[in-house]
Amino acid sequence: MMATSVHGAERPSVTVPCAGFSVRDTLNSGQCFRWVERNGRMCGTAFGRYIEVVQNGDSMTIVGTDDDDYAAVWRGYFDMDRDYDAIRKTVTELEPRLCDAADYAAGVHVLGQEPWEALCSFVISQNNNIPRIRGIVRKLCLHCGERAVGWAYAADPADAMAFPTATALAEVSEATFREWGCGYRAAYLTELSRAAAAGSIDFDFIRTAPIDAARKQLRSLKGIGPKVAECVLLYGFGRMECFPVDVWIRRALETELTGGTALIGSEYAGIGQQYLFEYIRQHPEKFVRKS
DNA sequence: GCCCAGGGTGTTT
DNA sequence: AAACACCATGGG
Numbered sequence A: 001m002m003a004t005s006v007h008g009a010e011r012p013s014v015t016v017p018c019a020g021f022s023v024r025d026t027l028n029s030g031q032c033f034r035w036v037e038r039n040g041r042m043c044g045t046a047f048g049r050y051i052e053v054v055q056n057g058d059s060m061t062i063v064g065t066d067d068d069d070y071a072a073v074w075r076g077y078f079d080m081d082r083d084y085d086a087i088r089k090t091v092t093e094l095e096p097r098l099c100d101a102a103d104y105a106a107g108v109h110v111l112g113q114e115p116w117e118a119l120c121s122f123v124i125s126q127n128n129n130i131p132r133i134r135g136i137v138r139k140l141c142l143h144c145g146e147r148a149v150g151w152a153y154a155a156d157p158a159d160a161m162a163f164p165t166a167t168a169l170a171e172v173s174e175a176t177f178r179e180w181g182c183g184y185r186a187a188y189l190t191e192l193s194r195a196a197a198a199g200s201i202d203f204d205f206i207r208t209a210p211i212d213a214a215r216k217q218l219r220s221l222k223g224i225g226p227k228v229a230e231c232v233l234l235y236g237f238g239r240m241e242c243f244p245v246d247v248w249i250r251r252a253l254e255t256e257l258t259g260g261t262a263l264i265g266s267e268y269a270g271i272g273q274q275y276l277f278e279y280i281r282q283h284p285e286k287f288v289r290k291s
Numbered sequence B: 001g002c003c004c005a006g007g008g009t010g011t012t013t
Numbered sequence C: 001a002a003a004c005a006c007c008a009t010g011g012g
Helices: A023-027 A067-077 A082-096 A096-104 A115-124 A130-143 A165-168 A174-179 A182-197 A204-209 A209-219 A226-237 A249-257 A270-283
Strands: A002-006 A008-016 A036-038 A039-046 A050-057 A059-063
Touching: A002 A209, A008 A067, A008 A209, A023 A039, A023 A050, A036 A096, A059 A249, A082 A096, A082 A270, A096 A249, A096 A270, A115 A130, A115 A182, A130 A249, A174 A249, A204 A209, A204 A226, A226 A270, A249 A270
Parallel strands: none
Antiparallel strands: A002 A008, A008 A059, A036 A039, A039 A050, A050 A059
């Protein structure tokens, strides 16, 4: 652990090995909406902490954390304790057509995000595009979030606002959500926030229940269908067998260039799905819609 | 003006 | 159960 002096305050940082991992690809892979790249650093907030990450090959330096904080939060957030090499092998043996995608996106991990943030983010994501989702989530954080730990170091203060609690969002009117660009999803957010603030969403159950029971529980909430439920379970609850199918994944399954159907229901289907999504998004010309 | 975006709900066949 | 209209918003 090192400490650098900025503005007269101590700011810790941690450098850890991360062979095979790509911070940038992971944070840009459409599973989270809160990270920005500023002169080579990935800047963002999760779990109420603002950090900046810079990767140098097989190691990365996280500025704004210390050893204990890294172990308690970021190692899990970046999913550093999983054997992705072994999983890639398993997944591509199950679905050999996925080899190109798995190789291309090998540096991508599935993040362990906060369940409440994932829930709100992917409700907003429906029939929406990634830049707009990012903008809306950013406004929620800017207007309703608390200042994250390390806030003072952020180039843009909005980068360092924590995702709002359910209690904070429950006080926002539906009309205000619309002003912030949520569109028709404003009603869903309002209901969701009030339900969560009232304690009537059982996060522990969703985390531990058999997967189909967890799916059913999430889908009972208005605005959450099959796709959003899969995303929330995968990105917010670490349920790696979940397999979100959006329009891009649908396209891939239809073209059969990359396969993917063989993954569905398997233990690490969600990780395979993430490889697929990253590959498709970076090679859209290979997946032109047919007439 | 149209089509599209990490879709879901409600209604009609 | 499958097909359909409808839902806001902004970028191409």
